[in-house]
Amino acid sequence: MENTSEIPRYFLLKDSLKILDVRRTFKFFSNTIEHRSLIFPSNGTFRISDMSRNDSGNYSLQTFDSKGTASNERTLRLLIHAPVSSVLLVSECLSQGEMRVSCSSEGGDSPQYSWTLDGRTLTDAELLSGNNESNIITLKQHVSGRLVCSVRNNVSNAFKEEKISTCDNFLLICGLRAVAVILLLTGISIYFAWKKKRTEKDEASALSQTTEYPENSVLMVERRNSTSCTNT
Structure with missing residues (x-):
């Protein structure tokens, strides 16, 4: 609008929400975002500050004559983009x-x-x-x-x-790591194989000593005593 002083009534909607309603006849004014907006009736400017993504939408201006009949409507699509x-x-x-x-x-x-x-x-x-x-x-x-x-x-x-x-x-580091893992696994396998062989050798040695020196064996015998009673 170039000038709002001669328009009996107009309001501004964002999508379906009315954010501005001005009635010159009854001197009524309503602005739901008054804390961050300004209107300049002399040149029809409506300014919104501190805008965000939520302000994106369709803004529709509707004007009415003195009888309350809609006289004009215009819609502006507004998109708010945040910078990278x-x-x-x-x-x-x-x-x-x-x-x-x-x-x-x-x-x-x-x-x-x-x-x-x-x-x-x-x-x-x-x-x-x-x-x-x-x-x-x-x-x-x-x-x-x-x-x-x-x-x-x-x-x-x-x-x-x-x-x-x-x-x-x-790639060189990965190759060295792979070699280190292989060597570690090989070392673990050798250790367990040696440990198993050592255990088997110790068991064989213990069995051989028991057979060779039977006097070292222990025989456990249970003895039961019998008790007799004589009546006189």
Whole structure:
């Protein structure tokens, strides 16, 4: 509205909720979000501050003539988007030397992702899975350089850079760990085999001594005494 001073009545709805109701004839005014809004009747401006996602919706302005008949209605679709921020990159080496990298950001509505390596777009020869619009990608072996993930939406953009190197050292560490596990298992097997053999040898030695020296054996005999009674 250019000027509200000549309009008998008008109100503003957000979806189905009436947030503003002005009646010039009866000098009635109602504003459900008065604590964070202002209206300027001279030029028809309605201002809302401290907006959030909850303020998104359809705003409808309805005007009425002096008889209370609706004279005009207009609707505005309002979308509130939170900006993207604090982009985080997390990388991990996989078993075959590949590298998985994930990109995320705090907040942000409808984020869109893009990747570059040393200032250029990633190619299919460098990607094992994912694409330049995915938030998680897997790089092939021997891919290294300055990796950048950019996140954007309709109201803001942000990026995170990380220097990545190949996962050859990771494969070496995995190989050494596997060798260590094999040696540990082999050592445990040898120990238990030796312990079993030692036990069998001790048992055989004890049996041999019992047979050779029978005088060392102990014979337990139970003796029962009989008691007689004589009557005189």
